[in-house]
Amino acid sequence: MNNLAVKVVREQKRPAAPPSPKPQRKRRFRLTLAEKLLIVSFLLFAFYVAVQFVSSQVQIYELNKDIQKLETAIDEQKKENNDLYVEVQQLSSYERILQKAKELGLSLNEDHVKVVKE
Numbered sequence: 001m002n003n004l005a006v007k008v009v010r011e012q013k014r015p016a017a018p019p020s021p022k023p024q025r026k027r028r029f030r031l032t033l034a035e036k037l038l039i040v041s042f043l044l045f046a047f048y049v050a051v052q053f054v055s056s057q058v059q060i061y062e063l064n065k066d067i068q069k070l071e072t073a074i075d076e077q078k079k080e081n082n083d084l085y086v087e088v089q090q091l092s093s094y095e096r097i098l099q100k101a102k103e104l105g106l107s108l109n110e111d112h113v114k115v116v117k118e
Helices: 002-013 033-091 094-103
Strands: none
Touching: none
């Protein structure tokens, strides 16, 4: 019990705490109308720039896709042209023309042959 008495005495000896100041109310940060308009216009501008950026990227993607389709079509046409050129070379060979002429009953008369140079 002795301890309890000492604790009470110690508590009584402590000076009273000075009264704490009144808690101040936080001031709310208020924006003026001009500041609000400025912030809204900046946000709208940022949104507009973002939309324009995305739309330009979409256009670039579509153009690249079209370019690749055209390149594929060009490659296919080149292959077809090359195949047709080879076929023309085979069909226009002298031996084949002579064979077709004989099948159709034509004969080679060397007096009427004219040589044409390219």
